[in-house]
Amino acid sequence: MASGKLIKLIVFELLEFAAFSVPTLVVMEQFATAYQTTRNVSEPTHYWLIVSCSIAYVASVTLLIWVPIKVILYKKRHLYKKITGWRPVLMMCVVLTTLPSFSFSIAVTEVQKNINGSADLLPDALPDLPVSLVLLSLILVDIIEKIRIYPLRGSEESNEDGHIHTTSLQQIKTVTEQVRQNEVSPASPQRANPIQVSRPLGAVTQRHVPVLVGPQEPSFDSGILRTMSRRDVRAEVFLWSFLLWSDTVEMLRVAGHSAVYKSGWLYPVYIFSFISLLRIIFTPKNPLLNSLGILLQDLPFVFVRLSLIIVLGTITPILGLCKNILVTLSYVYFNYLTKLRVFSTFEASPF
Structure with missing residues (x-):
């Protein structure tokens, strides 16, 4: 009978491979359907040709890149321990799956414009399934890589x-x-x-360190409140993995708006959304992750959202723009401006 570790390894590897291969096949099939419609012929030759190319692409990158790297990471543990600060599996997913999927999602829109002959005849919104599937697959691989080190049974x-x-x-x-x-x-x-040793009268004999006093947190030792207050790091991995990409999900939702994908604004939205996803390559506790979050997501999203609001109106929430601005300003202020002499005085809250 197979051990629990072997079953866990097989299930995780199958899920990661499905998340690696399925989004590309789905998006390419959507592109093949749109392209076949432009031909106005009954024979589905072009449809099956594109589908065959997508299957060949997935098979090639799987056999030439995915499987060899997976085997090396599993067999050569000393090489895996030398990888510091980034995750090869997430890098393969971003480069080999997410990038082609986003590219062909834009191609589907361009093909639909050619079908109708005008952008005004396009549907009111793009289908949400391809984009949601790509992000869900990427988040799924991120969760598996984070939770792999924890046991799935027992309390943690x-x-x-x-x-x-x-x-x-x-x-x-x-x-x-x-x-x-x-x-x-x-x-x-x-x-x-x-x-x-004699000390001057004005010498300071004891350094008073200000104490930061915050609101008191409750603690429960029994009853239903103790059950409700339980925390497990494995459950929090799922929670924070989805919350981390809520801003990118909202930006891609804006890309499905008719005023965006019927115009040239579709390209910057997809480009900067993909750039924001590059943060997933780095390890969760990488010291550079906070600054990369500002440079790759919040700061570019400020200009994209502000431009969309000025040109197309409030198709993107004002709350998202405020979030990007406040996060960027707070990061710059507390990490850099407080080092200056004007802002360097430490003040403790009286409450």
Whole structure:
């Protein structure tokens, strides 16, 4: 009977391969349908030719790139440990799946314009299935790569809670040991330092560090509230993996608006949405991830959303624009401007 680790490995690899291959096949099939309609012929020759090319593409990149890299990562663990700060599996998905899918999604729109002869005869909205499938597949691979290190059975405490608990115990133990040491072995005259250094009257003998006091968090030890307050890092992986890309999802939803895809604004929306997805290549705890989030998503989205609102009206939410502006300004202020002398004074909240 197969072990649990082997079953987990097989299921994860099959899911990742499905997320790697299915979006390209679906988008290419949609492109083949639109192109076949432009031919105005009954024979589906062009349709099956494009579908065959898509199958050949997926088979080629699978056999030449996906499978060899997967085998190397699984067999050569010492090489895998040398990879720092980025994830090869997500890079393959972004470059070999997401990029072709976005390109052919734009091609489908251009083909539909040729079918109708005018952009005014296009449907009011583009189908949401291809774009949602591409993003869902990318998020699915991201979740699998994050949750791979955790067991799927049994309880798992949050690392953050464990770190806080361990740190608090260490601090309490250190303070207790110092107090007991001072009480048990007081300083004797023989061990006292005979040299006394005189200090000026204005010298500061103790540095007062301001204490940051926040709202008190509740803790529940029993009852239904304890059950509701449970936290598991594996469940939070699913939550934050979807919330992380909500801004990109909203931007791609705007691309399906008739005023966007009937005009040239479709290209910058897709281009900057793809650029924002490049962050998924980096590891979740990469120190560069915050700055890359500003440079690859929030800052470009400010200009794209502001331009769309000025030219086409409020087809993109004002809340999204405010989010991008506030996140960008807060990052610059707290990370760089507070280092200047004018903003360097530390102020603790009185509450």
